[in-house]
Amino acid sequence: MLWVDKHRPKNLDNLICHKEVGANLKSLVASGDCPHLLFYGPSGCGKKTLVLAMLREMFGPGVEKLKAETKEWKIERPEISTKIEVELTTLSSNYHVELNPSDAGTKDRYVVQELIKDMAKSRPLDMAGQKSFRVLLLNEVDQLSKEAQHSLRRTMEKYASACRLVMVCNSVSKVIEAVRSRCVTVRVPAPAEAEICDVLQYVSKKECITLPPEFAARIASSTDRNLRCALLSLEACKVQQYPFKSDQPIQLTDWEVYITEIASDIIAEQSPKRLYQVRGKFYELLINCIPPELILKKLLFELMKKIDSELKHEVCHWAAYYENRLQKGSKAIIHLEAFVAKFMSIYKQFIISLFG
Structure with a gap:
């Protein structure tokens, strides 16, 4: 087991980071009820750790007895006289279900509707000392389509007595106001x-x-x-290497090394042939589940290290432009390749002007 999972704090009292947030969550749980919650903050800041510790505080150690299963929904659509099949992997205990609905792509709104309905039907018995609702933990809510988020708003209201939603996202600005207003938002800052x-x-x-x-x-x-x-x-x-040395190099992840190599390739040559090679490398990163936004961000940082300060403003402008198109589009590879093509054009014109 990776250390990041092996040594994850299990209780709100054992937190090393975000102790104040943990104390507020403990007070919320102690109040006897739990509203819908929306945790937001940058990647790797500890959102998931706080959520899991809160669930353990709420339900006890039973939430750690997890079962992974691939669930399939067949949703009837009378207006088009057909059924839509959606398949997703979920992690569940007797008290909660965790999933990433954005993995369903354009069918994410059907997953949101059907799963909450299923949970409402199988609500736990209202026994002494136990909660009378189950928790649905939704990851990457900011990646849901607008239709899915509107569906989420309606089902949140309809099944509130049987199901509480705990949602996790990186950017709260991508969550519609109708959903945000129905949740208690919990900001989780990046640790110092x-x-x-x-x-x-x-x-x-x-x-x-x-x-x-x-x-x-x-x-x-x-x-x-x-x-x-x-x-x-x-x-x-x-x-x-162990024992450690103070001047030991920091080991980068494979995908970071790969993007550093892509940046070097782009600087070395600006041609259609090199653009085609870079496109193939982007495909490899995307196939290995590296988020396209992260690829663009890391590539920009690496390119900025290698270019003249005169170009940095313009390159940042086009990176922001293509990041915006990346958010609105459906084919990430097109926008990543377009950014590289634009950068090659800008950089080549700059080199020609130096020797012209």
């Missing part, structure tokens, strides 16, 4: 580098290894305040 160092030292003690403070600080500063990445980097560095 000092807090990340504390977590790294805690995990190191649990694994019985010695971590130099200077090396922990370098890991924390290299991961852009992403706690998940920091723990993965620590584990990778342990595999690479």
Whole structure:
């Protein structure tokens, strides 16, 4: 098991980061009821850890007895005289169900409707000391289509007595106001580098290894305040070399190394042939489930390290332009390739002007 999962705090009292948020959640649970909740914050900040710790506080250790299953829904559509089949993998306990409805693509709204209906039908018995509702944990709510979010709003109201929604997202601005207004929003900020160092030292003690403070600080500063990445980097560095040295290089993930190579390829040559090669590498990243927004962001950072300061403003402008198109479009590869083509054009014109 990866250290990031193995040493995840199970109780709100054991949190190293976000203790104030944990205390507020504990008070909310102690009040005897739980409204719909929307957790938001940057990737790797600890949203999922807080949610799981809150569920354990609410229902006890039974929420850790998980069962993974692939569920299939067959939804009848009388207006088009056909059935729509949707298949998704869920994680469930006796008290909650967790899934990522955006994995269903354009059919996500049917998943939202049918799953909440199923949960409402199988609500737990209202026994002494137990909650009379189940929790539906929805990941990446900001990736849901607008139709799915509107469906979510209606079903939230209809089945509120039998089902509570706990939603997790990176950007709350992509969640429609109608859904946000029906939830208590919980902001989870990225942990400070000092807090990340504390977590790294805690995990190191649990694994019985010695971590130099200077090396922990370098890991924390290299991961852009992403706690998940920091723990993965620590584990990778342990595999690479132990005992640790203060000047030991930080082990990057394979996809980060791959994007660094793509950036070098783009700078080395600007041609249709090179663009075609870069397109193939983008496909490999997307097939391995690297989010296109993350690919674009990392590629931009790598390119910015290699170009003249005179170009940086224009390159950032076009990166923002294609990121916006990426959010609105359905084929990520088209917009990633378009950004690279635009960058090649700008960079080649700049090189020609220097020697012209």
